[in-house]
Amino acid sequence: MHIHKFEKIWLTFGIGCLIVFLSIVGVSAFYLGNQPPSCLTTIDPETVGEKAPFDKPGLNKVEGKEWDYELVYVASAFSYNPTQVEVPLGAKVKVIATTKDVVHGFEMAGTNINMMLEPGYVSEVVTTFDKAGEYLIVCNEYCGTGHHLMHSMVKVVE
Ligand code: CUA
Known part of the structure; x- marks a missing residue:
């Protein structure tokens, strides 16, 4: 040919x-x-609850850092711990989150916070809550049958 x-x-x-x-x-x-692009820290997903800061989920006041509070979340199928938290208006907060099991999302409606939580990695973002109101956190990575039930709430109060 x-x-x-x-x-x-x-x-x-x-x-x-x-x-x-x-x-x-x-x-x-x-x-x-x-791995998630913003993640520099790794963690053993099996023992997440025993290690700082994940042994104390929720809002914790910190001293001597560039931020005033650390807001710690542990995600698992199909919830976030804590489920609700109050943050003082104007607080500079470092959000620190990880997952115990599978990949979950962490999207805070009304803000530009949108992180992926992957087992073995710690996701972090620093933000200032300068508008009072309720901010719903939802999972935006499909994680199983209860995916749509997975949410948490941040209330920014004066
Ligand atoms: Cu967790 Cu979807």
């Missing part, structure tokens, strides 16, 4: 491009490992 010279060139070019692109996608997707 005769293949035209140009056809051969374009075929080679096309397959070459495909290999290059797939290699780039394949390598870059796993280059840094499969």
Whole structure:
């Protein structure tokens, strides 16, 4: 069978491009490992409840840090601990969260907080609550039959 010279060139070019692109996608997707981008801290998901700060879920006042409070969450199928918390208006808060079991989401409606909680990793974000009101936290990663029941509430009060 005769293949035209140009056809051969374009075929080679096309397959070459495909290999290059797939290699780039394949390598870059796993280059840094499969972990949440904001997470530098790891934890053993089996013993989460025994280790600080996860032995004290909820709002804890801290001294000598750039933030005034640490708001600690432990997620598990299908709830967050704590389920509700009050935060004083204007407080600078570091939200620290992890999961005991599977991947969960952590989206706080009305704010730009949206984290993925992966077993073995600690997700953190620092924020200032400068508007009073109720902020609903929902799970936005499908985690099983009770996924839609998974929520918590932050009340920012004066
Ligand atoms: Cu937890 Cu969906």
